[in-house]
Amino acid sequence: SAVISQKPSRDICQRGTSLTIQCQVDSQVTMMFWYRQQPGQSLTLIATANQGSEATYESGFVIDKFPISRPNLTFSTLTVSNMSPEDSSIYLCSVETVDTEAFFGQGTRLTVV
C-alpha cells in the first residue's frame, strides 16, 4: 500500500489567481496521477505526472491551465492557473504501486469565488 498526503485539504480562491496543490507519497512510486472530481460527478483523469519529463495530459486538459511538476519519485504538484468558478472541484492525487493497486490522497476541495 501507499500513504498519500495532499495539501491543502481545501481552499477558497479568487478568480484569476492560481493554486498549487502538493502530493507527497511515503514510498517511491513510478506512476502518479492527478484527477478532478466535479460536484456530483465521478473522477476524470487530468494527467499522468512523469518523473523527469513533461506530464502527459488527457483530452480537454492543457499544460498552460494545469502545469504539473514531478521532481522525484515521491512528490508532485498540480497548479490550477487563472482560476474561474468552473474550476471549483475536488482535485485528487493518485499513485499506482508495483502491485498495480491505485491509491488516492484525501483530495483538495477548491472553491473559486
Place this chain on the structure above:
Amino acid sequence: EDQVTQSPEALRLQEGESSSLNCSYTVSGLRGLFWYRQDPGKGPEFLFTLYSAGEEKEKERLKATLTKKESFLHITAPKPEDSATYLCAAVVSGTYKYIFGTGTRLKVLA
C-alpha cells in the same frame, strides 16, 4: 468508446438487507477492474482489483465478482457504517488510464 456505467445511482437498505451493486464496462481491453469506497469529503479508498472473468474477492461483508462485461459488488448483511459511495473503474489494457463510473450512493439504515 471506453465507458463504465454503474447502477443503481442510489440505494437505501435496511441494516442486514443484502444487495448487489452493478458495474458494466465497455473497454477495448481490460487490464483490471477496481472497486473503491468514497466517504463524503475524502478520497477513494481502495477495496478490490479483479483481473479476469470468474475472479472473486472478499473483504468482510463485501464480495466482488467479474464477468467479461460487468462486475458486481455484493454486500451481505450491511451495517450503517457501510454507507458510502462505491466507485468502480476499468483500466484499459496497456495503459494506466482509469475510467470511473459515476458511483452508487449507498445508505444503510439502522
